[in-house]
Amino acid sequence: MKLQRHPANPLLLPDPTSDWETYNVFNPSVIHHNGLFHMHYRAQGMDWLSRIGYALSADGVHWNRLRRPVLEPLDVSDARGIEDPRVTEIEGRFYMCYTAFSREVPSDVKVTHMGGGVTPMIAVSDNLISWERLGSIVRGEDNKDHVLFPRRINGRYVALHRRPPQVWLAESDDLIHWPEEHMRPIFGPRPDNGWDEKRVGGNGVPIETEHGWLMLYHAYNDDHVYRLGVCLLDLDDPANVIRRAKDFIFEPQELWELRGDVPNVVFSCANPVVDGTVYVYYGGADHVIGLATCKLDELLDFARHG
């Protein structure tokens, strides 16, 4: 079972006449809301900082983008860029998980784990355009690939995040405080499985199904080729992996996936489901944006039995 590329690919290109999306557009979030597909995408401009752009589409294929970004670096905490958005709608509000890339580690932060300059942030909006920063899931460690589940589980907000090389689960009562005692690893690379032997991280918002949370993830191997896989998490306790498909569902093949700003990358932050189809939006080689799709029931079947 493999995702099918849309024939209109790539859907979105950088714009050499722009100052802020000059070189690369990639790693988009996409949600379907109020009859439209809403995309938030990462863009790199003349200064090579990442900003978040916004585009709209009626069919998910043809996009109309705003001329200016909707989220930009604000201070030292994200001075090197705002990256890899993942928007989740929860109880009528919109939450964007994004990675803040800091120029330096703030002096009040205790550096632990592996760094301190890559912070998993959450922002909130009621209109998808103006965003208010809420805070971060952790600070003082290099942590990213975080995404919120679309509803509370057992009364708590839940997020995936990534402590290299593993995917972790975090829980919160208020989306502000994410206590360390609630954090648990979910799964990591499979050293003997080739394509996901080295590192793994979550993709878009997990998809609720009768058999569990369908979770798409990315992984790379020793050759640094990024591929996409799928697993199934327990509905009541998503730290519990019910099933994990052995084979990948998508890998770089097109020239614009094999070559670009970073070669051999398909990287997805979005898998909205519309009318039974899973729309997997992804960055190709950190340079352009593509779309691959599959039927939800086929993906679920593959996650359970593949």
Next chain:
Amino acid sequence: MKLQRHPANPLLLPDPTSDWETYNVFNPSVIHHNGLFHMHYRAQGMDWLSRIGYALSADGVHWNRLRRPVLEPLDVSDARGIEDPRVTEIEGRFYMCYTAFSREVPSDVKVTHMGGGVTPMIAVSDNLISWERLGSIVRGEDNKDHVLFPRRINGRYVALHRRPPQVWLAESDDLIHWPEEHMRPIFGPRPDNGWDEKRVGGNGVPIETEHGWLMLYHAYNDDHVYRLGVCLLDLDDPANVIRRAKDFIFEPQELWELRGDVPNVVFSCANPVVDGTVYVYYGGADHVIGLATCKLDELLDFARHG
């Protein structure tokens, strides 16, 4: 009492690098919804057809526009352009009044009054981006400057429209059928009043106040100078003019209002009220978009006593 120009004027300019908003952007609709100002504006491109563009703003002054139009000519009925949008929110849905400029009069239309190529259309949307055409208030006559009231009055939808040289009122049970027997003239030019001696037409959505519907309108005189005025309509029967201020509240003064595609024009399709301030957006000389403001209570006072 006069409207005050915003110092950032003009707020929006044509884009010579664009194919569809090359020459002129003007006569915008603006509504305040969900914490943002939403603008729909008329734009003329390389082919000199009018299309509707869309822009967003958090403060009403700095705008972020979509690269492509959201409404374009579809068939012979609007082949020469879609003009002068006026968006009204009614009971949670959005309705755009716009003028369809036809290449020829459809063969099934009986031509009456003064033409047949200028039709007052209504479209509906739930997201302000994708619009469905509902129909027209009248056909077979040159009629424009129509705008919907923001709520039903005595159970019926109500619209202003313009049968030259007067402003008329129309009523409908379903926004589709606008029976001729419900149509009544409201007011016309004042031949002995200089600035509004020749022709009048409605501006943006009428503003409900405790003293009546505050209605801004445009007028021109024998010199073809467009100015803005204000009157007060009865809350229960808007065909009844309670009061009409003698003097105008705005006239062309800046160079970009005096010169452009059509000289000596300030023309408004929008007067949203936000935090007690009336935001009057207008086209300057059919070429650029400007903003002038006033306090609602001062405008109401002027309408009642000026």
